[in-house]
Amino acid sequence: MHTNRLDTGYKMLLSNHHVLRTKPQNLPKLNSRQFRLWEDMLEKRTGVRITLQREDHVRTQIAQRMCESGWVDPDSYFREVLETHAGPREWGVLLDRLLVKETGFFRHQPSHNFVSKRVASLVTNDRHSLPLNIWSAGCASGEEAYSLAVDVIEGFALSGRPERYSIIGTDVSHEAIARARQGVYQRSSLKNTSTIVRENYFSLVDSQYCKVLKSVRQKTAFFVANLLERKPRDINQMDLIFCQNVLIYFKRWRRRDIVNYFQDCLKPGGCLIIGPGELLDWEPEQLRRIDAPGVHAYEKLRV
Ligand SMILES: C[S@@+](CC[C@H](N)C(=O)[O-])C[C@H]1O[C@@H](n2cnc3c(N)ncnc32)[C@H](O)[C@@H]1O
Known part of the structure; x- marks a missing residue:
């Protein structure tokens, strides 16, 4: 392999910054109606369906993101993403966490x-x-x-x-x-x-x-x-x-x-x-x- 100078910023981008910072017991809880709203939104906007196995992960990611941005009430947070001027930006951040991005070189x-x-x-x-x-x-x-x-x-x-x-x-x-x-x-x-x-x-x-x-x-x-x-x-x-x-x-x-x-x-x-x-x-x-x-x-x- 050729060698290369270490550029700054690589590690930031590569590091996993979705690690949970709030203890699970302190995260806001989404009831099933609230969860369905997100599920429908994800499906409508990207086509991606949430499988049963990923439900807990998705719930946790939404709740974690709410904590990070200071939201306590799941309904208000949903309205923020759906209806406000700031919504598309917040959706972009959240979307990155909800999608399955597993990949690799020469996978098949x-x-x-x-x-x-x-x-x-x-x-x-x-x-x-x-x-x-x-x-x-x-x-x-x-x-x-x-x-x-x-x-x-x-x-x-x-x-x-x-x-x-x-x-x-x-x-x-x-x-x-x-x-x-x-x-x-x-x-x-x-x-x-x-x-x-x-x-x-x-x-x-x-x-x-x-x-x-x-x-x-x-x-x-x-x-x-x-x-x-x-x-x-x-x-x-x-x-x-x-x-x-x-x-x-x-x-x-x-x-x-x-x-x-x-x-x-x-x-x-x-x-x-x-x-x-x-x-x-x-x-x-x-x-x-x-x-x-x-x-x-x-x-x-x-x-
Ligand atoms: C599991 S990864 C697969 C990556 C790669 N194709 C592979 O096989 O290793 C699925 C990718 O599809 C992307 N994806 C999901 N819905 C999409 C959409 N509506 N438009 C474009 N990309 C989408 C996700 O963001 C994710 O990166």
């Missing part, structure tokens, strides 16, 4: 192998227009998008053509996008990657952290976008959309809407890759399943 290796091979076969054809446009939708703190960068670079290397690609990572969480833009990660998060990946794509920050190389970061742009809003408009003509561990949180009708949106964003012949266990239980109009063992990939029809 067969999907990443598929991407490398797909890129190699696309760009081996001289007539395929470059740069390749790749989208990591619901990218959390960026590990997925940077893993895709590695796949793409390796795909170009297999084809023998010089790399020309651009990757966009989007997420509804501001905090996640801020972290993705930094491209700084705990070295332990790379423990399942090969030495080649660690040495060729990361530089050392210090004994604990490493950073994605500038040459890769420069081709990877991150921005906040809500998949329910079908924005931003400049995401189109994608060669590849990678969306894993996101659709599972949505109701079926929302999943359909989002997959329809993905169809519109793909080039003819472009490819959608979703996560294992996220198999679509309907036939999207313009997509056909690609036969790739263990991978849930679809190609947009060329007509």
Whole structure:
């Protein structure tokens, strides 16, 4: 690995500042009506449903945030977020704590192998227009998008053509996008990657952290976008959309809407890759399943 000067601010961003500061017994209690209000708001605004297993966690996060900002009455706090001028800002803070942002590098290796091979076969054809446009939708703190960068670079290397690609990572969480833009990660998060990946794509920050190389970061742009809003408009003509561990949180009708949106964003012949266990239980109009063992990939029809 290359070595790098330690920049200030990294640790702040990486540290977990959602740790509970108030003892659980001193937190305000939300009754079930109050909890449902938040649950509905989260679902309406992001599509994400709260599973039974996460209910306690979500309750605690809301109560903790109330304490931090001096609220005692759950109804007043809800109205503040819903109705006041300051509401959207407060919602942004709270949202970061309510979403599941679990992620990692090369989380589903067969999907990443598929991407490398797909890129190699696309760009081996001289007539395929470059740069390749790749989208990591619901990218959390960026590990997925940077893993895709590695796949793409390796795909170009297999084809023998010089790399020309651009990757966009989007997420509804501001905090996640801020972290993705930094491209700084705990070295332990790379423990399942090969030495080649660690040495060729990361530089050392210090004994604990490493950073994605500038040459890769420069081709990877991150921005906040809500998949329910079908924005931003400049995401189109994608060669590849990678969306894993996101659709599972949505109701079926929302999943359909989002997959329809993905169809519109793909080039003819472009490819959608979703996560294992996220198999679509309907036939999207313009997509056909690609036969790739263990991978849930679809190609947009060329007509
Ligand atoms: C479990 S993480 C998965 C991250 C990454 N795709 C992976 O597989 O490692 C789910 C991500 O989806 C994001 N998300 C949830 N609802 C979203 C929405 N409506 N629009 C955009 N991103 C959303 C969350 O903020 C979170 O970062």
